[in-house]
Amino acid sequence: MLIVDVLIAVFVLTGALLMVTSALAMFRAKDALSRINVFSPATGLGMPLVLLGCYIYTLQHEGFSVYRLLIAIVGFLSFIIVSSIASNTLSRSTVLVGSPVHRYTRPNRLVEPLVPVDGGETGDPTAETETAHGDGPAQRSV
Amino acid sequence: MSIVFWIAICLFAVAIAIALARVATAKDLGSRAIIGDLVYFAAVGILTMIAMLVDLTIMLDVIFLASLLGILSTIALSRILTRGYR
């Protein structure tokens, strides 16, 4: 009983601390892309831990049920997958809209494409993105 | 046990306060969108803690639905950022 309580406390508090960590990291990060980047611990690890603590609490107080196990598993996976897809969408639209990129972002391959060294002409792999954001978001710097 | 939940509620509230302070100082819209996402997830965490405090039986359903539908706000914000362009 005591061990279960300690487990719940550890999971819940770790999740809450990760959320605070992400909120603090928003101050250290310098541009929008970095902020989207440092947000992934909160949803990728913090919220699943809160859900895990919540599930153990339910298990302790109301017993086992297949329905609850199922929605706990689906919720756990969807926190990870959904937050990943949401970050992808948001970062893509951030780049499309031409939000400034911090000047210490080096190398920035959106501006200077990677050229393979020995021959191997790869065409222009950035053609689509270049036309997509026109003047390019990355030329501007903070 | 309930002291743990209260501490967690305070931590989530601190996260929301820090994030709102950041929204007030950030200039670009992408940062504000992602911070809005953080506030949403912290609010879900607070709801879960309150549900555990008062022994609601539907807390797993709440967190399940919140995890599935959390993407909608982010996608709407990103669509607003690009003004409808995909």
Added chain:
Amino acid sequence: MIDPLRLLGYFLWIFKEIVSGTLSMTTSLFTPHGYSRPMIVQVPLRCTTDLEITMFASSITITPGTLVVAIAAGDEADDPPTLFVHVLFADSEADALDGLYDMETRLLTAMRRRPPKPVADAILRGAQGTQEGETA
């Protein structure tokens, strides 16, 4: 075609990567100077199908410290689809590319039951060449 056991192992490995990335991000949050070294690297893929590319992009984004910024579609001939990845905590561009290609190799081994071709040497050397050129 898909190897379920290897795919499960891949998911466990991703989970381990999430935990270790979170730890490194937390420690670097509390170091006073030099929080991050942001860079946007270009990753020409060996993935071909949409499922593989989607899974690889999602895996990159969920790992703390790396984020997919843009995707360029490849054409049918010899031009591979390309990801642009925003990396925060890597030491150099070659280092970041090594980590990403390691993840891709694991994913493709799980998805195809056999390891993919090794990365074209020209890409890695291209990264290293520009790196040295910039520092010099």
